Amino acid sequence: MVIALLGFSAGLPFLLVFSTLSAWLFDAGVERTAIGFFAWVGITYSVKVFWAPVVDRFALPVLSHLGQRRGWILAGQLGIIAGLVLMSMSNPASSLLVIALAAVLVAFCSSTQDVAVDALRIESAEDELQGMLSAAYIFGYRAALLVAGAGALYIAEFGSWALAYLCMAGLMGLGVAAVLWADEPQRVSAEQRDQNEIILIDQIMGRPMQMAQRPGWQRWLLGAVVCPVLEFFQRNGKFALLILSFIALFRLSDITMGMMANPFYLDLGYSKADIASVAKVFGFFMTIFGSALCGVLVVRHGIMQPLLLGAIMVAGTNLLFALLAVLGSNGVTPPIYGLALVIGADNLSGGIASTAFVAYLSSLANRSYTATQYALFSSLMTLPGKFISGFSGWVIDSSGYMEFFLLAAALGIPAIVLVLVLMRHARHEPPAVEAKNPLSAP
Numbered sequence: 001m002v003i004a005l006l007g008f009s010a011g012l013p014f015l016l017v018f019s020t021l022s023a024w025l026f027d028a029g030v031e032r033t034a035i036g037f038f039a040w041v042g043i044t045y046s047v048k049v050f051w052a053p054v055v056d057r058f059a060l061p062v063l064s065h066l067g068q069r070r071g072w073i074l075a076g077q078l079g080i081i082a083g084l085v086l087m088s089m090s091n092p093a094s095s096l097l098v099i100a101l102a103a104v105l106v107a108f109c110s111s112t113q114d115v116a117v118d119a120l121r122i123e124s125a126e127d128e129l130q131g132m133l134s135a136a137y138i139f140g141y142r143a144a145l146l147v148a149g150a151g152a153l154y155i156a157e158f159g160s161w162a163l164a165y166l167c168m169a170g171l172m173g174l175g176v177a178a179v180l181w182a183d184e185p186q187r188v189s190a191e192q193r194d195q196n197e198i199i200l201i202d203q204i205m206g207r208p209m210q211m212a213q214r215p216g217w218q219r220w221l222l223g224a225v226v227c228p229v230l231e232f233f234q235r236n237g238k239f240a241l242l243i244l245s246f247i248a249l250f251r252l253s254d255i256t257m258g259m260m261a262n263p264f265y266l267d268l269g270y271s272k273a274d275i276a277s278v279a280k281v282f283g284f285f286m287t288i289f290g291s292a293l294c295g296v297l298v299v300r301h302g303i304m305q306p307l308l309l310g311a312i313m314v315a316g317t318n319l320l321f322a323l324l325a326v327l328g329s330n331g332v333t334p335p336i337y338g339l340a341l342v343i344g345a346d347n348l349s350g351g352i353a354s355t356a357f358v359a360y361l362s363s364l365a366n367r368s369y370t371a372t373q374y375a376l377f378s379s380l381m382t383l384p385g386k387f388i389s390g391f392s393g394w395v396i397d398s399s400g401y402m403e404f405f406l407l408a409a410a411l412g413i414p415a416i417v418l419v420l421v422l423m424r425h426a427r428h429e430p431p432a433v434e435a436k437n438p439l440s441a442p
Contacts, residue, residue, distance in 0.1 A: 001136075001178075001181075002178050002181055002182045003121055003124075003133045003136040003137050003140070004136040004137065004139055004140035005140060005174050005175060005177065005178035005181075006073070006117045006120070006121070006137065006140065006175060006178050006179070006182070007117075007136065007137035007138065007139065007140025007141040007143075007144070008140035008141065008143055008144040008147075008174055008175065009073075009077060009113065009117075009140075009144070009172060009174065009175025009176075009178065010110070010113060010114050010117050010137075010140075010141055010144070010175075011140065011141035011142065011143070011144030011145050011148070012080075012144040012147065012148050012168060012171060012172060012175075013080050013084070013106050013107070013109075013110040013148070013168075013172075014045075014110065014144075014145065014148065015145055015148040015149050015152075016084065016087075016106065016148050016152070016165065016168055017038075017041050017042065017103040017106050017107050017110075018039075018041075018042055018258065019149065019258060019261055019262050020148055020149060020152045020153070020262070021038060021041075021099075021103060022035050022038065022260065022261075022262050022263055023153065023156075023262035023263070023266065023272065023275070024092065024156070024161045024164075025038065025092050025099075026262065026263040026266055026267075027156070027161065027266070027272075028091070028092040028093050028161075029093060030092055030093075030096065031393070031397070032260070032263060032393035032396055032397050033393040033394045033397050034096070034393065035260070035263060035393050036260065036389065036390055036391060036392040036393025036394055036395075036396075037390050037393070038100065038103065038390075039386055039389035039390045039392065040386065040387070040390045041100070041103045041104055041107050042107065042382065042386040042389075043383060043386045043387065044104065044107035044108050044110075044111050045107060045110070045111045045114070045379070045382055045386075046379045046380070046382040046383035046386050047379060047383070048111040048112065048114065048115055048375060048378075048379055049372075049375045049376045049379040051112065051115075052115045052372060052375045053224035053225050053372070055072050055112060055115045055116055055119070056115070056119060056224060056372070057224055059071055060072060060075055063075060066179070066184065067184025068184070069116050069119055069120040069123070069184060069185060070120070070179050070182060070184050072112065072113075072115075072116035073113055073116045073117055073120065073175075073179050074176065074179045075109075075112070076109045076110065076112045076113030076116065077109075077113060077172055077175050077176050077179065078109075078176075079105060079106075079108070079109030079112075080106050080109045080110055080113070080169075080172055081169045081172045082105070083102045083103070083105035083106035083109065084102075084106060084165050084166070084168055084169035084172070085165075085166065085169050086098070086102040086105070087099055087102045087103065087106070087165050088161075088162045088163070088164075088165035088166040088169065089162070090102065113175075115375060117137075118374070118375070120182070120185055121133050121137060123185035123186075124182075124183075124185045138291075142284065142287070142288065145284070146280060146281065146284045147168075147171065148168060149276070149279070149280035149284075150276040150277070150279075150280030150281050150284070151164075151167075151168075151276075152164040152165070152167075152168060153272045153273070153275055153276035153280065154272075154273065154276050155167055156272055157271065157272040157273045157276070224372070225372075228372040228373050228376065229376070231373075232364075232373060232376075239425065242418070242421065242422075242425075243364065243422070244380060245418065246415065246418040246419070246422060247361070247377055247380050247381045248380050248381065248383065248384050249384065249414045249415045249418060250311065250353075250357055250381060250415045250418075250419075251314075251353075251357070251381050251382065251385055251415075252384055252385045252388065252411045252412065252414070252415065253314050253315050253318060253385075253408050253409065253411045253412030253415070254314050254350060254353070254385075254408075254412075255382060255385025255386060255388075255389055256385055256388050256389045256392060256407075256408045256411055257318060257321065257389075257392070257404070257405060257408040258389065260389075260392045260393065260396060260404070261279070262275060262279075263393075264321070264325070264401055265279060265339070267328075267401070268324070268325075268328040268333055268334060268339075269328070269332075269333030270333060270336075270339060274336060274339070278336065278339050278340050278343050279339075279343050282340060282343060282344065282347075283343045283344070283346070283347040284347075286343070286344045286347035286348045286351065287347040287348070287350055287351040287354075288351065289348065289351065290347065290348040290349065290350065290351020290352045290355070291351040291352070291354070291355040292351075293348075293351070293352060294306050294310070294351060294352040294355035294356050295355060297309070297352075297356075298355070298356065298359055303356060303359050303360050303363065304360075304419065304422065304423045304426060305423075306352060306355075306356040307353075307356040307357065307360055307419055307422075308416070308419045308420065308423065309352060309356075310349060310352040310353025310354075310355075310356045310357065311353065311412060311415045311416045311419050312416055313345075313348070313349030313352060313353065314349050314350065314353045314412055314415075315409050315410075315411075315412025315413065315415070315416065316349070316409070316412075317342070317345045317346040317349050318405045318406070318408040318409035318412070319405070319406070319409050320341070320342045320345055320346070321342060321346070321401075321405040321408075322401075322402045322405035322406050322409070323342075324338060324339070324342050325400070325401035325402040325405060326402055329400075329402070357381070361374065361377045361378070361381070364377065388411070392404065395407065
C-alpha cells in the first residue's frame with residue numbers, strides 16, 4: 001500500500017505540467033505556439049540524472065530524522081504542493097510567466113521525488129519481492145494519471161481550473177501520508193560503501209586508483225557518477241552508442257505529439273467532459289490492456305519482438321490522428337466513436353510500447369547501479385522528445401494538424417529501424433556478461 005501511494009504521488013504531477021496544463025492554457029486563450037513551448041517544462045524530468053547522485057548520497061539536514069530517502073521524498077512532495085497551489089492562484093491570461101515558473105517548480109520537485117521513490121522501492125525488499133512492488137507502483141502511477149487527466153478535466157468543466165489544481169494539491173496529501181507511514185530502508189554504512197567503490201573502480205580501470213589519497217570530491221565523483229557510465233560502456237563496447245541512440249529515439253514520436261493532444265481535441269469541438277471520458281478514462285483501460293498484452297508477448301516471444309510491434313504501432317497511430325484532423329477540417333466535429341477508435345488504438349499501442357521498453361531498459365541495467373543507470377536511461381529516453389515537442393505548436397500554426405501528425409509518424413521510423421538492428425545484433429552476438437558485483441564482496 002505504501003508503494004502504491006508513493007506511485008500515486010509520483011504520477012499525479014506529471015500531467016499537471018504536461019497535457020492537462022496544455023488544455024488549461026488553450027482554454028484560457030493562450031496561443032498554440034506558446035503552449036508548445038511549455039513542453040520544455042518536461043525537460044526537467046529528462047535531466048534528473050544530473051542531481052540524482054546528490055539525492056543518492058546526501059541527507060537533507062532538516063528532514064534527516066525521517067531518513068535519507070523519506071526526507072527527500074517529503075521535500076519533493078512539499079515543493080509539488082506549493083507549486084500546484086501557486087498555479088491555482090494564477091491566471092494564464094495575465095500571469096503566464098508565473099504559471100511557467102510554478103510548473104518548473106512542480107516538475108523539478110516531482111522528478112526529485114521520482115529519484116528518491118525509485119531508490120526506496122528498490123532498497124525496501126529483496127529481489128524476489130521487487131515484482132510485487134513494481135506492480136503496486138505502476139498501479140498507483142496509472143491511477144494518478146487518470147485522476148490528473150480525467151479528474152482535473154471534469155473539475156474544470158463543472159467548476160474551474162483553479163479549483164482543479166487546488167484539488168490536485170490536496171490529493172498530494174496521500175503521498176505525504178505514505179512517507180510518514182513508510183519505513184526507511186536499511187543501507188550499508190558509508191565506510192563499507194567507500195570500500196566497495198574502491199574495489200569497483202580498481203576493477204573497471206584495471207589498476208589501483210589510489211582512492212585514499214584523492215580528495216573527497218574526486219572519490220564521490222568517481223563512485224557516484226563515473227563508475228555507472230564506465231561499467232555500461234565496458235559491458236557493451238562500441239555497441240553502447242547505438243543502444244543509447246535507440247533509447248533517445250524510441251519515444252520521440254509519441255512524446256512529440258503528446259503536448260498538443262488536448263488542444264487538438266478541443267479544436268475539433270469536443271468538450272472537456274468528452275475528452276475526460278474518452279481520452280482519459282477509456283484510454284486508461286486501453287493502456288492497461290496493452291500493458292497486460294505486452295506482458296504475455298514478452299513471456300512468449302522475448303523482449304525484442306514486442307518492442308518492434310510497439311514501435312510500429314506508435315508511429316502508425318499518428319496516421320489515425322492525421323485522418324481525424326482531415327475529418328474535422330471542415331469545421332464539423334467528428335463523431336465521438338471516431339475519437340474513441342483513435343484514442344483506443346493510440347493507448348493500446350502506448351501500453352505495448354511502454355511495457356516492452358521498460359522491460360528492455362531494465363535488462364540493460366547492472367544490478368550494482370540499477371538506480372543510477374536507470375535514471376540515465378529514463379532521462380535520455382525523454383529528452384529529445386521533450387525538446388522537439390516544444391516546437392509542436394509552431395508547426396501546427398504554420399502548417400496544420402494533419403501535417404504535424406504526419407511529421408510525428410515519420411519521427412517514429414528511426415526507432416523501427418534501430419529495433420531491427422538490435423534484433424539482428426542479438427541474433428549474431430552472445431549476450432553481454434555483467435561485470436562482477438563488488439557489493440557482494442566481504
